[in-house]
Amino acid sequence: MTAPRLGIGVIGAGRVGAVLAAALRSEGHAITGTYAVSDASVARAEQLLPGVPLLEVADIIERSEMLLLAVPDDQLGPLVAGIAATGLSPGGQLVVHTSGRYGTDVLAPLAAVGSATLAIHPAMTFTGTRDDLARLVGCPMAITADPTFLPVAAALVVELGGESVVLPEGDRPLYHAALAHGANHLVVLVDQTLEALSRLGIEDPGAYLRPLLEAALEESLRRGAKALTGPVVRGDAGTITAHLEALDDLDATGEQGRTGDTATTYRALARAALSRAGLPPDTQRRIRALLDEPTQTEER
Structure with a gap:
């Protein structure tokens, strides 16, 4: 049985976010929009995710069943707080971040409104090019989530081509x-x-x-x-x-x-x-x- 396809919004079209979004798109998921700030991120999104609109964060939240947060570590907490403050995130939305430093505690404001929260960190260096897609195959990926959502995280890792390793919250640093x-x-x-x-x-x-x-x-x-x-x-x-x-x-x-x-x-x-x-x-x-x-x- 084929897993349901998701509408995924990408907040942060850096080297990691754009590549992971391209990998998930190749598995049949729809990328609803990307948020990119720098010229390099815009160019990367256009190259790896052709046809995907560049949108503001609020528009991405409203269009998406899953949010992929791929921003620098120090920006993640403020981003999550800002999303929660908008009140736009619907209950039941899947929220995934790619930070190696954090588990899911940083996503607590969104979990509090009913989002399913996951942390997935690929243990590889990204170039932000299509070459990374092949390198994802077999890449170990640390996943942290509530036990209820670990199977969801593991399934996403499989779609990315990686091998999941469950990592407790306290072991992340x-x-x-x-x-x-x-x-x-x-x-x-x-x-x-x-x-x-x-x-x-x-x-x-x-x-x-x-x-x-x-x-x-x-x-x-x-x-x-x-x-x-x-x-x-x-x-x-x-x-x-x-x-x-x-x-x-x-x-x-x-x-x-x-x-x-x-x-x-x-x-x-x-x-x-x-x-x-x-x-x-x-x-x-x-x-x-x-x-x-x-x-x-x-x-x-």
């Missing part, structure tokens, strides 16, 4: 912090590495790094800290000293207006590696003393 730390901070680490190699004159530092980084990521996902290699794990204090001197010089001669922070990042991550390396206490103390010395940037 740590869950989101873990994903942000792993994905967002990885980008910073790679960017710092690319900058260092570029300064050496390597024409395509991304291509140079790719085999090393792909192998390191694959091994770390499979083995965790057991995949650690390098001078910290070996207890090679001389190499660490040379690294710190080179990175201090890199930061001191960085691009004008840009804070040199690679040495500071290296020290912080090396300390974390040291705590996982299992070295003898004397070796640990010697390396920790090196890492605790202030960087040239900190001394200035």
